[in-house]
Amino acid sequence: MVFCALAFLLSGGTAQADGVSSGADVQVAQTLGTRDLTIVLRRMDIAPGPLHVDVVTHAGNPPGTLKLRASTAGTTFSETTVQLGERPGAYSALVRIDQPGPWELGLDDGTDTASIPFIAPARVVPPWEKATFGGFVAAGVFLVLGLVIAMRVKRPQLALLPAGGMVAALAVAITGAMLSASTPPPPAPGAELDPTIDNIQDPYANAQMSTVDFSRPPVNLAVRAPGARSGGLADVRIVLTDGATGRPVDDLLVHDNALIHLVVISPTGRLWHLHPVRVGPGDYRMKFTPPEAGTYAVAAELARRGGGVQLVRTTMPVAAGTDSPAEPVPAGAGSRVIKGNEVDVDVKPGTPTTITARFARADLQPWLGMLGHLIVVGPITGDGRVGADAAAAPTWAHVHSMIPQSPGMPGKPDETVAAYGPTVPFTYTFGAPGKYRVWLQAERDYTVLTVPMQIEIPSGGAPQ
Structure with missing residues (x-):
C-alpha cells in the first residue's frame, strides 16, 4: 500500500510554463534587429537545474555573438554566450535556474536586446494525492498497531479499534484516488493567472480566481x-x-x-x-x-x-526616400518560382475554398508551430494602395495548415525537423465578393517562402 502511495506521489503534476506542460519545448520567434530567430527552451522541467536553449537562425541572418541571460525579480542568476555562424540552423547554449517561478531570458547581440518571460515549473502534489498518500500510510500504521494488540494484549477485542481506523484510512485513500480523475486542476499560473513564486510552487493554496481574470479588455x-x-x-x-x-x-x-x-x-x-x-x-x-x-x-x-x-x-x-520598384500585381493559381523554389498553387472554389500549395519535395520545416500560414486581406480597391486598403479591410484572416500529430511527443516539432509536405493545404470561406490579396507562407532550408496571390470573388460566384 505504501508503495502504491509513493507511486501516486511521484507521478504528481507540475505547474505550466505559459500554457506548455512540463517536459515540452517552448518556442518563441524573435525579430531581433536584422535577425529572424527562434528561441527554443528545451523540455521545460523542474527547477533548479540547467535550462537548455537552442537559438535557430534563418537564411540571410548575419553571424555574431549572442549573450543569453537568465534572471528573476530583476536579478541575473546565470549568463552565457552562443556564437551564431553563417550557416542557418540551431546553435545550443546552457543557462541555469535555481528555483521555480517566473523568469526572463534576456537576449543581447551587442546592438539590440530582448526579454522573453517564461515559467520554471514546480513539482506540485495535488490535495487528493496527499489524501491518498496519507490514507495508505495511516492504514499501514493502524494495521501494524492492530496486529500488535491482537498478539500481545490479553483483550484482543481491543484490536477492533485500530481495525476501524484502518478501514477509515483506506476509505479516505481510495476515495481520493477515485476522485482524482474528476477533480478539476487549479487555475494555471502563467496561462490563467499572473504568475508568482507562491502560486507556481503551490497553485492549490490560492486557487480562487478573481472575477476579472477572464475579462481583461482588449x-x-x-x-x-x-x-x-x-x-x-x-x-x-x-x-x-x-x-x-x-x-x-x-x-x-x-x-x-x-x-x-x-x-x-x-x-x-x-x-x-x-x-x-x-x-x-x-x-x-x-x-x-x-x-x-x-x-x-x-x-x-x-x-x-x-x-x-x-x-x-x-x-x-x-516618408519618401529611395524607393524600390513597385511590387507587381501577383498572379492567381498556377506555378511560380519563389527564391529558387518551384511552387504550384491550386485553388478549388467552394464553401469553403481550398487553396493548396505543392512544393517539389517533402522537406518542409514547421514554422511557428505550423506547416503553413495563409494571410487573407480584402476586399482591396486599388493595386497601388494595398496598405491603406488592408488597414481598413473588413476581412483580415490568418489561416493555418496544421502539422500531423506525433503520438507520444509533447508539444510540436521545431524547425530542425525537415520532413513535411510537399502539399500545404488551407481551407477558407470568403465572406464577401471583391478582390483579395492572399499570401501563403511555408519554410524550407531555414528560409520562409512567401507566395503572394490575388483572388477575385464575384458576387455569388467562385474564386477566379
Missing part, C-alpha cells in the same frame, strides 16, 4: 517609427496599453510560438510577418527596411492572459 496598439523613410532601416516601436486603465500590457502569452505576430503590408502589397522583441512592459521593438513610401498596414495578433486572442490594426506612414 489592448490599444500604437506604432511609432519616427524618421522612417523608404530604402532605410526603420526602428519601429510597438506600444501596448490596457484598454481600460491605459497601463502597459505585460501579460502576453506565447501564442503560436510568438508573443506578437506582426504583419506589415506595403502600399503595393509586399508583406512582412515579423515578431517584435519585448524590451519592457508593453514595449516591443522591431526593425525592417520599407522599400517604398506611403501608408503601411500593421496588424498585431496576440494572446493576452485573461483576454484571449486579439487582432489589433493600425497604419504606419513612411
